[in-house]
Amino acid sequence: xxxxxxxxxxxxxxxxxxxxxxxxxxxxxxxxxxxxxxxxxxxxxxxxxxxxxxxxxxxxxxxxxxxxxxxxxxxxxxxxxxxxxxxxxxxxxxxxxxxxxxxxxxxxxxxxxxxxxxxxxxxxxxxxxxxxxxxxxxxxxxxxxxxxxxxxxxxxxxxxxxxxxxxxxxxxxxxxxxxxxxxxxxxxxxxxxxxxxxxxxxxxxxxxxxxxxxxxxxxxxxxxxxxxxxxxxxxxxxxxxxxxxxxxxxxxxxxxxxxxxxxxxxxxxxxxxxxxxxxxxxxxxxxxxxxxxxxxxxxxxxxxxxxxxxxxxxxxxxxxxxxxxxxxxxxxxxxxxxxxxxxxxxxxxxxxxxxxxxxxxxxxxxxxxxxxxxxxxxxxxxxxxxxxxxxxxxxxxxxxxxxxxxxxxxxxxxxxxxxxxxxxxxxxxxxxxxxxxxxxxxxxxxxxxxxxxxxxxxxx
Ligand SMILES: C[S@@+](CC[C@H](N)C(=O)[O-])C[C@H]1O[C@@H](n2cnc3c(N)ncnc32)[C@H](O)[C@@H]1O
Numbered sequence: 001x002x003x004x005x006x007x008x009x010x011x012x013x014x015x016x017x018x019x020x021x022x023x024x025x026x027x028x029x030x031x032x033x034x035x036x037x038x039x040x041x042x043x044x045x046x047x048x049x050x051x052x053x054x055x056x057x058x059x060x061x062x063x064x065x066x067x068x069x070x071x072x073x074x075x076x077x078x079x080x081x082x083x084x085x086x087x088x089x090x091x092x093x094x095x096x097x098x099x100x101x102x103x104x105x106x107x108x109x110x111x112x113x114x115x116x117x118x119x120x121x122x123x124x125x126x127x128x129x130x131x132x133x134x135x136x137x138x139x140x141x142x143x144x145x146x147x148x149x150x151x152x153x154x155x156x157x158x159x160x161x162x163x164x165x166x167x168x169x170x171x172x173x174x175x176x177x178x179x180x181x182x183x184x185x186x187x188x189x190x191x192x193x194x195x196x197x198x199x200x201x202x203x204x205x206x207x208x209x210x211x212x213x214x215x216x217x218x219x220x221x222x223x224x225x226x227x228x229x230x231x232x233x234x235x236x237x238x239x240x241x242x243x244x245x246x247x248x249x250x251x252x253x254x255x256x257x258x259x260x261x262x263x264x265x266x267x268x269x270x271x272x273x274x275x276x277x278x279x280x281x282x283x284x285x286x287x288x289x290x291x292x293x294x295x296x297x298x299x300x301x302x303x304x305x306x307x308x309x310x311x312x313x314x315x316x317x318x319x320x321x322x323x324x325x326x327x328x329x330x331x332x333x334x335x336x337x338x339x340x341x342x343x344x345x346x347x348x349x350x351x352x353x354x355x356x357x358x359x360x361x362x363x364x365x366x367x368x369x370x371x372x373x374x375x376x377x378x379x380x381x382x383x384x385x386x387x388x389x390x391x392x393x394x395x396x397x398x399x400x401x402x403x404x405x406x407x408x409x410x411x412x413x414x415x416x417x418x419x420x421x422x423x424x425x426x427x428x429x430x431x432x433x434x435x436x437x438x439x440x441x442x443x444x445x446x447x448x449x450x451x452x453x454x455x456x457x458x459x460x
Contacts, residue, residue: 020087020125022114024107026100026132030058031218034133042130046094048086050079055096058219079106080113087125100134104155104183136181139214139242142224144256146212146244150178151259156193157184163193170197174204179250179259182243194243198233201245205229212244212257213237226252292324296334299325304335304412307420308365319426322408336413340456344406350419351388353452354378358445359435360418362390362397365428372397375435404429409453417441417449 023042028034043049043062050069051059071079079095086093097105107129119125140147152173158166173180180201185194201209207230215223215238225235229245237243250259265286266278277285286294295314304310311318326341328334342350354360355378364372374397380390388401405424411417418433434441434449441449 018090020090021092022083022087022110022125022127023092023094023130024101024105024110024128025094025096025130026102026105026134027055027059027096027098028133029135029138029218030098030216032061034138034218035059036130036132039130039132042128043094043096045092047091048093049096050082050086050093051096052079055098058098059096076106076109077113080110083110084113084117084119084125097132098135099138100132102129102131103134103136103153135183135217135242136244138217139181139212139244142214142217142222143212143226143244144258146179146246146250146257146259147181148259148261149247149249151181152178153181153183154197155183156186156190156197158190158193163196166193167196167200170200171204174201177204177247179247180245182245184239185241185243186237187239194237195233198229201229205245205248209248210246210250210252210257213241214244215241217242226255226257292320292327293332295321295324296328296332299334299337300332302335304337307410317422317426318420318428319406319408319422322410322420322422323426325410326408336415337410338412339408339410340453342407342409342419342456346456347404347407347421350407351381351383353448354381354432356445356448357432357434358442358448361433361435363431363433364397364399365430378432399430409449409456414441 023046025039025042025046027039027043028036040062043059046066048067048069049056049059049063050071053070053072056063056068056070069079069082071082083093083095095101095106095110097107099105101107110127114125114127119127121127136147136151136153154166154169154173155161156166170180182194182197184190185197207228209229211227211229211232213225213227213232213235215221215225215236219240223236227235232243232245244257246257246259250257252258265284266274266280268275274280283289285291295310295316298304298313299310303313307318307321310321314321322339323341325334325337325339328338357378360376360378362372362374362376364374366372374390374395376390376392376397380392381388382390383401386400386402388399390397399421403423404421407419407421409417409419416433418431420431421429423429434445436442440446
């Protein structure tokens with residue numbers, strides 16, 4: 001798609017005729033004091049106001065002398081069509097939406113309907129989205145400071161979104177440790193979604209993760225419950241509830257849900273001075289530039305064990321750990337861990353070299369946790385299309401070779417050495433480890449392995 005830069009000028013008005021206008025007005029959580037000046041002015045400017053019956057009630061004080069069109073809950077598209085038809089008659093029409101019209105609101109469907117009718121931003125009918133305070137913000141403001149770090153929102157409504165899509169999103173943000181705001185968590189008919197969301201999130205987060213449940217924020221029946229993830233689904237939750245789920249650092253103090261901004265990572269709480277190794281105004285020592293150094297120091301301090309345990313400790317893909325190790329120097333070693341990257345273009349020639357490494361242990365890990373280890377010789381591996389196969393009387397091994405993006409030769413002192421073949425995201429597809437002959441590695445295999453390593457270093 002082309003990049004475009006737009007000047008914000010008003011569209012041309014033709015022949016002095018009165019032109020229609022659609023204002024998509026977010027009026028905030030529902031309390032008059034929480035409405036913006038612009039939202040109030042937009043409703044005042046409108047000749048026709050269209051909205052869901054309950055929303056119309058919430059702004060009734062602003063509707064004197066206006067034509068009001070009330071619609072039911074499932075009549076969103078009707079509201080948009082009505083707005084378009086009304087604006088075509090040269091009228092100014094306000095489509096009102098709770099919170100912000102652009103957040104699970106009327107803005108998207110309105111533009112979709114307008115485009116279907118051939119509207120473009122240059123058309124005579126103007127469109128303005130008037131922002132409002134969305135439920136995520138208004139609910140957060142009532143329970144402390146839950147959104148002070150990275151957060152996202154997910155709607156649990158499967159009326160228009162397939163459940164597999166919703167499930168995948170819950171799983172992804174759960175594992176990425178976002179604070180989560182759940183919109184549309186439950187209704188009279190949809191009672192199982194919040195239970196499923198809880199089940200998925202408990203796979204990633206502690207049962208004690210704090211949760212705030214805010215019902216009817218800034219409205220007459222406002223209700224706040226502070227609970228934990230394992231009790232979330234047992235709480236009173238309805239159509240007008242937003243559920244805020246903390247991240248792994250969030251905590252409850254004095255009944256308030258707080259997500260730390262991260263100052264504690266850098267500054268001493270008592271003195272306000274930067275902690276050892278940190279500098280005010282600079283990225284953390286665990287920032288983009290520094291965290292590979294942190295991993296190396298940690299390994300050099302003798303903390304390491306298996307590659308899997310290291311990746312679990314740093315919660316990083318194996319590719320990141322191996323990149324950090326490959327960056328080790330004499331001045332900044334990574335203990336007895338060493339690695340060198342095998343670039344993508346070297347993968348095909350590598351297959352021809354494997355037979356010289358003697359007996360190998362192939363390690364394949366299934367995502368759900370099963371680990372298979374097979375003994376084979378490099379010349380038993382053969383390519384067929386996208387697959388790398390090893391077929392013997394004892395086993396069949398099929399590796400999806402086109403998944404392999406790059407590799408690292410790696411060793412831990414004299415304990416273990418081999419090659420890790422990784423996908424584009426740095427996750428392990430499989431690894432081949434040299435096998436010992438009693439106490440030591442086979443001398444011929446070891447020499448071939450070392451020569452290949454030196455060749456890669458020279459290549460660099
Ligand atoms: C269709 S969405 C509309 C969201 C709205 N456009 C916004 O920006 O807040 C409806 C959901 O918003 C949330 N919500 C809206 N108003 C709320 C309020 N006053 N208190 C708590 N949650 C609210 C609830 O999760 C509800 O199920």
